[in-house]
Amino acid sequence: MTSSRHAPHWLFDLDDTLHHAGAAVFPMINEYMTSYICRHVSVARTEADTLRTEYWQRYGATLAGLQRHHGIAPHHFLAQTHPMESLLPLIETSTQLPQWLRCLNGRKWVFSNGPQHYVEAIVRHLGIEAQIEDCFGMDSFGLMPKPRVAAYTRVLRQAGLDAGRCIMVEDSAANLKTAKRLGMRTVWLSHQIRKPAWVDWRITSLLDLRRI
Structure with missing residues:
Protein backbone atom coordinates (compact mmCIF):
# COMPACT_ATOMS: atom_id res chain seq x y z
CA MET A 1 0.00 0.00 0.00
CA THR A 2 1.33 3.42 -0.96
CA SER A 3 1.69 5.81 2.00
CA SER A 4 -0.82 8.68 2.09
CA ARG A 5 2.05 11.14 1.61
CA HIS A 6 2.75 9.64 -1.83
CA ALA A 7 -0.77 8.48 -2.74
CA PRO A 8 -2.15 9.88 -6.00
CA HIS A 9 -4.88 12.46 -6.33
CA TRP A 10 -7.60 11.09 -8.61
CA LEU A 11 -9.65 13.36 -10.88
CA PHE A 12 -12.64 11.44 -12.22
CA ASP A 13 -14.86 12.50 -15.06
CA LEU A 14 -18.52 11.73 -14.34
CA ASP A 15 -20.62 10.80 -17.38
CA ASP A 16 -19.57 7.56 -19.08
CA THR A 17 -16.76 7.23 -16.55
CA LEU A 18 -18.32 6.81 -13.10
CA HIS A 19 -21.67 5.89 -14.61
CA HIS A 20 -23.02 5.06 -18.06
CA ALA A 21 -24.83 8.11 -19.44
CA GLY A 22 -24.85 7.37 -23.15
CA ALA A 23 -27.83 5.04 -23.41
CA ALA A 24 -30.53 7.14 -21.76
CA LEU A 88 -31.89 10.51 -11.87
CA PRO A 89 -34.39 7.63 -12.43
CA LEU A 90 -32.45 6.78 -15.62
CA ILE A 91 -29.14 6.30 -13.80
CA GLU A 92 -28.36 2.84 -12.48
CA THR A 93 -26.67 2.49 -9.11
CA SER A 94 -24.37 -0.24 -7.83
CA THR A 95 -23.10 -1.23 -4.41
CA GLN A 96 -19.84 -2.20 -6.13
CA LEU A 97 -18.83 1.37 -7.06
CA PRO A 98 -18.78 2.87 -3.52
CA GLN A 99 -16.95 -0.20 -2.20
CA TRP A 100 -14.42 -0.08 -5.02
CA LEU A 101 -13.72 3.64 -4.51
CA ARG A 102 -13.16 3.07 -0.79
CA CYS A 103 -10.45 0.53 -1.64
CA LEU A 104 -8.71 2.78 -4.20
CA ASN A 105 -5.74 4.42 -2.53
CA GLY A 106 -5.62 8.21 -2.69
CA ARG A 107 -7.95 11.21 -2.50
CA LYS A 108 -10.66 11.63 -5.13
CA TRP A 109 -12.48 14.47 -6.90
CA VAL A 110 -15.08 14.62 -9.67
CA PHE A 111 -14.37 17.04 -12.57
CA SER A 112 -17.20 17.24 -15.11
CA ASN A 113 -18.54 19.45 -17.89
CA GLY A 114 -21.99 18.92 -16.42
CA PRO A 115 -23.55 21.66 -14.28
CA GLN A 116 -22.79 21.68 -10.56
CA HIS A 117 -26.29 20.67 -9.39
CA TYR A 118 -26.24 17.75 -11.84
CA VAL A 119 -22.79 16.52 -10.76
CA GLU A 120 -23.59 16.72 -7.04
CA ALA A 121 -26.98 15.00 -7.46
CA ILE A 122 -25.51 12.09 -9.42
CA VAL A 123 -22.64 11.61 -6.95
CA ARG A 124 -25.23 11.37 -4.15
CA HIS A 125 -27.42 9.07 -6.26
CA LEU A 126 -24.47 6.74 -6.89
CA GLY A 127 -23.79 6.61 -3.14
CA ILE A 128 -20.18 7.76 -3.49
CA GLU A 129 -20.28 11.18 -1.81
CA ALA A 130 -18.36 9.84 1.21
CA GLN A 131 -15.46 8.85 -1.08
CA ILE A 132 -15.35 12.13 -3.03
CA GLU A 133 -13.51 15.15 -1.60
CA ASP A 134 -15.35 17.63 -3.79
CA CYS A 135 -17.29 17.96 -7.05
CA PHE A 136 -16.51 20.44 -9.81
CA GLY A 137 -19.24 21.12 -12.37
CA MET A 138 -18.83 23.55 -15.24
CA ASP A 139 -20.45 26.50 -13.47
CA SER A 140 -18.02 26.09 -10.55
CA PHE A 141 -14.97 26.62 -12.79
CA GLY A 142 -16.12 29.60 -14.82
CA LEU A 143 -18.31 27.93 -17.46
CA MET A 144 -15.18 27.04 -19.43
CA PRO A 145 -15.59 23.41 -20.50
CA LYS A 146 -12.90 20.77 -20.76
CA PRO A 147 -10.61 20.54 -22.70
CA ARG A 148 -9.84 24.27 -22.21
CA VAL A 149 -6.72 24.72 -20.08
CA ALA A 150 -8.43 27.36 -17.92
CA ALA A 151 -10.94 24.77 -16.65
CA TYR A 152 -8.16 22.50 -15.39
CA THR A 153 -6.05 25.23 -13.82
CA ARG A 154 -9.04 26.65 -11.99
CA VAL A 155 -10.02 23.25 -10.57
CA LEU A 156 -6.44 22.53 -9.52
CA ARG A 157 -6.25 25.90 -7.78
CA GLN A 158 -9.62 25.53 -6.01
CA ALA A 159 -8.77 22.02 -4.81
CA GLY A 160 -5.21 22.95 -3.88
CA LEU A 161 -3.76 20.22 -6.08
CA ASP A 162 -0.40 19.76 -7.75
CA ALA A 163 -0.93 18.51 -11.32
CA GLY A 164 2.13 16.27 -10.98
CA ARG A 165 0.40 14.20 -8.30
CA CYS A 166 -2.89 13.88 -10.18
CA ILE A 167 -4.18 10.98 -12.23
CA MET A 168 -7.10 11.93 -14.46
CA VAL A 169 -9.60 9.25 -15.47
CA GLU A 170 -11.75 10.06 -18.51
CA ASP A 171 -13.67 8.52 -21.38
CA SER A 172 -12.62 11.45 -23.59
CA ALA A 173 -9.12 11.27 -25.07
CA ALA A 174 -9.31 14.97 -26.03
CA ASN A 175 -9.84 15.96 -22.39
CA LEU A 176 -6.87 13.85 -21.35
CA LYS A 177 -4.62 15.65 -23.82
CA THR A 178 -4.91 18.88 -21.82
CA ALA A 179 -4.39 17.00 -18.55
CA LYS A 180 -1.16 15.52 -19.89
CA ARG A 181 0.08 18.94 -21.04
CA LEU A 182 -0.34 20.18 -17.47
CA GLY A 183 1.72 17.30 -16.06
CA MET A 184 -0.97 14.87 -14.95
CA ARG A 185 -0.90 11.16 -15.57
CA THR A 186 -3.81 9.99 -17.69
CA VAL A 187 -6.17 7.02 -17.80
CA TRP A 188 -8.46 6.54 -20.79
CA LEU A 189 -11.59 4.47 -20.21
CA SER A 190 -12.21 3.10 -23.68
CA HIS A 191 -12.58 -0.03 -25.79
CA GLN A 192 -10.45 1.48 -28.57
CA ILE A 193 -7.41 -0.64 -29.40
CA ARG A 194 -4.98 2.17 -30.21
CA LYS A 195 -4.26 4.80 -27.58
CA PRO A 196 -2.92 8.31 -28.20
CA ALA A 197 0.61 9.19 -27.08
CA TRP A 198 -0.71 11.42 -24.28
CA VAL A 199 -2.59 8.51 -22.64
CA ASP A 200 -0.54 6.67 -20.00
CA TRP A 201 -2.99 3.80 -19.48
CA ARG A 202 -6.02 2.55 -21.39
CA ILE A 203 -8.57 0.53 -19.43
CA THR A 204 -11.93 -0.98 -20.29
CA SER A 205 -13.33 -0.98 -16.74
CA LEU A 206 -12.77 1.12 -13.64
CA LEU A 207 -11.83 -2.09 -11.86
CA ASP A 208 -8.67 -2.13 -13.99
CA LEU A 209 -7.36 0.87 -12.02
CA ARG A 210 -6.24 -1.60 -9.38
CA ARG A 211 -3.34 -2.65 -11.60
CA ILE A 212 -2.06 0.91 -12.17
Whole structure:
Protein backbone atom coordinates (compact mmCIF):
# COMPACT_ATOMS: atom_id res chain seq x y z
CA MET A 1 0.00 0.00 0.00
CA THR A 2 1.33 3.42 -0.96
CA SER A 3 1.69 5.81 2.00
CA SER A 4 -0.82 8.68 2.09
CA ARG A 5 2.05 11.14 1.61
CA HIS A 6 2.75 9.64 -1.83
CA ALA A 7 -0.77 8.48 -2.74
CA PRO A 8 -2.15 9.88 -6.00
CA HIS A 9 -4.88 12.46 -6.33
CA TRP A 10 -7.60 11.09 -8.61
CA LEU A 11 -9.65 13.36 -10.88
CA PHE A 12 -12.64 11.44 -12.22
CA ASP A 13 -14.86 12.50 -15.06
CA LEU A 14 -18.52 11.73 -14.34
CA ASP A 15 -20.62 10.80 -17.38
CA ASP A 16 -19.57 7.56 -19.08
CA THR A 17 -16.76 7.23 -16.55
CA LEU A 18 -18.32 6.81 -13.10
CA HIS A 19 -21.67 5.89 -14.61
CA HIS A 20 -23.02 5.06 -18.06
CA ALA A 21 -24.83 8.11 -19.44
CA GLY A 22 -24.85 7.37 -23.15
CA ALA A 23 -27.83 5.04 -23.41
CA ALA A 24 -30.53 7.14 -21.76
CA VAL A 25 -29.26 10.25 -19.98
CA PHE A 26 -27.51 12.01 -22.89
CA PRO A 27 -30.45 11.56 -25.32
CA MET A 28 -32.81 13.12 -22.77
CA ILE A 29 -30.45 16.05 -22.10
CA ASN A 30 -30.10 16.56 -25.85
CA GLU A 31 -33.89 16.66 -26.14
CA TYR A 32 -34.14 19.26 -23.38
CA MET A 33 -31.42 21.35 -25.05
CA THR A 34 -33.07 21.24 -28.46
CA SER A 35 -36.43 22.26 -26.96
CA TYR A 36 -34.75 25.06 -25.04
CA ILE A 37 -33.09 26.41 -28.20
CA CYS A 38 -36.43 26.30 -30.04
CA ARG A 39 -38.07 28.40 -27.32
CA HIS A 40 -35.31 30.87 -26.49
CA VAL A 41 -33.55 31.31 -29.84
CA SER A 42 -36.85 31.14 -31.76
CA VAL A 43 -35.83 28.66 -34.42
CA ALA A 44 -37.46 25.56 -35.84
CA ARG A 45 -36.66 22.20 -34.29
CA THR A 46 -34.40 21.05 -37.15
CA GLU A 47 -32.26 24.19 -36.89
CA ALA A 48 -32.21 23.96 -33.09
CA ASP A 49 -30.88 20.42 -33.30
CA THR A 50 -28.20 21.54 -35.77
CA LEU A 51 -27.13 24.43 -33.53
CA ARG A 52 -26.94 22.18 -30.48
CA THR A 53 -24.57 19.79 -32.25
CA GLU A 54 -22.57 22.46 -34.05
CA TYR A 55 -21.88 24.48 -30.89
CA TRP A 56 -20.91 21.36 -28.97
CA GLN A 57 -18.41 20.38 -31.68
CA ARG A 58 -17.01 23.90 -32.12
CA TYR A 59 -16.80 25.09 -28.50
CA GLY A 60 -16.82 21.90 -26.40
CA ALA A 61 -20.24 22.73 -24.96
CA THR A 62 -23.54 23.80 -26.51
CA LEU A 63 -23.88 26.48 -23.84
CA ALA A 64 -20.67 28.21 -24.95
CA GLY A 65 -22.08 28.77 -28.43
CA LEU A 66 -25.45 29.91 -27.11
CA GLN A 67 -23.75 32.47 -24.86
CA ARG A 68 -21.50 33.76 -27.62
CA HIS A 69 -24.05 33.99 -30.42
CA HIS A 70 -27.42 34.39 -28.68
CA GLY A 71 -26.77 35.88 -25.23
CA ILE A 72 -28.35 32.94 -23.40
CA ALA A 73 -28.20 33.18 -19.59
CA PRO A 74 -26.03 30.20 -18.56
CA HIS A 75 -27.58 29.30 -15.21
CA HIS A 76 -31.11 29.36 -16.62
CA PHE A 77 -30.03 27.12 -19.50
CA LEU A 78 -28.25 24.62 -17.21
CA ALA A 79 -31.20 24.39 -14.80
CA GLN A 80 -33.78 23.95 -17.56
CA THR A 81 -31.82 21.34 -19.51
CA HIS A 82 -30.69 19.20 -16.54
CA PRO A 83 -33.85 18.55 -14.48
CA MET A 84 -32.74 15.95 -11.97
CA GLU A 85 -36.23 14.68 -11.18
CA SER A 86 -36.34 13.35 -14.75
CA LEU A 87 -32.70 12.31 -15.13
CA LEU A 88 -31.89 10.51 -11.87
CA PRO A 89 -34.39 7.63 -12.43
CA LEU A 90 -32.45 6.78 -15.62
CA ILE A 91 -29.14 6.30 -13.80
CA GLU A 92 -28.36 2.84 -12.48
CA THR A 93 -26.67 2.49 -9.11
CA SER A 94 -24.37 -0.24 -7.83
CA THR A 95 -23.10 -1.23 -4.41
CA GLN A 96 -19.84 -2.20 -6.13
CA LEU A 97 -18.83 1.37 -7.06
CA PRO A 98 -18.78 2.87 -3.52
CA GLN A 99 -16.95 -0.20 -2.20
CA TRP A 100 -14.42 -0.08 -5.02
CA LEU A 101 -13.72 3.64 -4.51
CA ARG A 102 -13.16 3.07 -0.79
CA CYS A 103 -10.45 0.53 -1.64
CA LEU A 104 -8.71 2.78 -4.20
CA ASN A 105 -5.74 4.42 -2.53
CA GLY A 106 -5.62 8.21 -2.69
CA ARG A 107 -7.95 11.21 -2.50
CA LYS A 108 -10.66 11.63 -5.13
CA TRP A 109 -12.48 14.47 -6.90
CA VAL A 110 -15.08 14.62 -9.67
CA PHE A 111 -14.37 17.04 -12.57
CA SER A 112 -17.20 17.24 -15.11
CA ASN A 113 -18.54 19.45 -17.89
CA GLY A 114 -21.99 18.92 -16.42
CA PRO A 115 -23.55 21.66 -14.28
CA GLN A 116 -22.79 21.68 -10.56
CA HIS A 117 -26.29 20.67 -9.39
CA TYR A 118 -26.24 17.75 -11.84
CA VAL A 119 -22.79 16.52 -10.76
CA GLU A 120 -23.59 16.72 -7.04
CA ALA A 121 -26.98 15.00 -7.46
CA ILE A 122 -25.51 12.09 -9.42
CA VAL A 123 -22.64 11.61 -6.95
CA ARG A 124 -25.23 11.37 -4.15
CA HIS A 125 -27.42 9.07 -6.26
CA LEU A 126 -24.47 6.74 -6.89
CA GLY A 127 -23.79 6.61 -3.14
CA ILE A 128 -20.18 7.76 -3.49
CA GLU A 129 -20.28 11.18 -1.81
CA ALA A 130 -18.36 9.84 1.21
CA GLN A 131 -15.46 8.85 -1.08
CA ILE A 132 -15.35 12.13 -3.03
CA GLU A 133 -13.51 15.15 -1.60
CA ASP A 134 -15.35 17.63 -3.79
CA CYS A 135 -17.29 17.96 -7.05
CA PHE A 136 -16.51 20.44 -9.81
CA GLY A 137 -19.24 21.12 -12.37
CA MET A 138 -18.83 23.55 -15.24
CA ASP A 139 -20.45 26.50 -13.47
CA SER A 140 -18.02 26.09 -10.55
CA PHE A 141 -14.97 26.62 -12.79
CA GLY A 142 -16.12 29.60 -14.82
CA LEU A 143 -18.31 27.93 -17.46
CA MET A 144 -15.18 27.04 -19.43
CA PRO A 145 -15.59 23.41 -20.50
CA LYS A 146 -12.90 20.77 -20.76
CA PRO A 147 -10.61 20.54 -22.70
CA ARG A 148 -9.84 24.27 -22.21
CA VAL A 149 -6.72 24.72 -20.08
CA ALA A 150 -8.43 27.36 -17.92
CA ALA A 151 -10.94 24.77 -16.65
CA TYR A 152 -8.16 22.50 -15.39
CA THR A 153 -6.05 25.23 -13.82
CA ARG A 154 -9.04 26.65 -11.99
CA VAL A 155 -10.02 23.25 -10.57
CA LEU A 156 -6.44 22.53 -9.52
CA ARG A 157 -6.25 25.90 -7.78
CA GLN A 158 -9.62 25.53 -6.01
CA ALA A 159 -8.77 22.02 -4.81
CA GLY A 160 -5.21 22.95 -3.88
CA LEU A 161 -3.76 20.22 -6.08
CA ASP A 162 -0.40 19.76 -7.75
CA ALA A 163 -0.93 18.51 -11.32
CA GLY A 164 2.13 16.27 -10.98
CA ARG A 165 0.40 14.20 -8.30
CA CYS A 166 -2.89 13.88 -10.18
CA ILE A 167 -4.18 10.98 -12.23
CA MET A 168 -7.10 11.93 -14.46
CA VAL A 169 -9.60 9.25 -15.47
CA GLU A 170 -11.75 10.06 -18.51
CA ASP A 171 -13.67 8.52 -21.38
CA SER A 172 -12.62 11.45 -23.59
CA ALA A 173 -9.12 11.27 -25.07
CA ALA A 174 -9.31 14.97 -26.03
CA ASN A 175 -9.84 15.96 -22.39
CA LEU A 176 -6.87 13.85 -21.35
CA LYS A 177 -4.62 15.65 -23.82
CA THR A 178 -4.91 18.88 -21.82
CA ALA A 179 -4.39 17.00 -18.55
CA LYS A 180 -1.16 15.52 -19.89
CA ARG A 181 0.08 18.94 -21.04
CA LEU A 182 -0.34 20.18 -17.47
CA GLY A 183 1.72 17.30 -16.06
CA MET A 184 -0.97 14.87 -14.95
CA ARG A 185 -0.90 11.16 -15.57
CA THR A 186 -3.81 9.99 -17.69
CA VAL A 187 -6.17 7.02 -17.80
CA TRP A 188 -8.46 6.54 -20.79
CA LEU A 189 -11.59 4.47 -20.21
CA SER A 190 -12.21 3.10 -23.68
CA HIS A 191 -12.58 -0.03 -25.79
CA GLN A 192 -10.45 1.48 -28.57
CA ILE A 193 -7.41 -0.64 -29.40
CA ARG A 194 -4.98 2.17 -30.21
CA LYS A 195 -4.26 4.80 -27.58
CA PRO A 196 -2.92 8.31 -28.20
CA ALA A 197 0.61 9.19 -27.08
CA TRP A 198 -0.71 11.42 -24.28
CA VAL A 199 -2.59 8.51 -22.64
CA ASP A 200 -0.54 6.67 -20.00
CA TRP A 201 -2.99 3.80 -19.48
CA ARG A 202 -6.02 2.55 -21.39
CA ILE A 203 -8.57 0.53 -19.43
CA THR A 204 -11.93 -0.98 -20.29
CA SER A 205 -13.33 -0.98 -16.74
CA LEU A 206 -12.77 1.12 -13.64
CA LEU A 207 -11.83 -2.09 -11.86
CA ASP A 208 -8.67 -2.13 -13.99
CA LEU A 209 -7.36 0.87 -12.02
CA ARG A 210 -6.24 -1.60 -9.38
CA ARG A 211 -3.34 -2.65 -11.60
CA ILE A 212 -2.06 0.91 -12.17
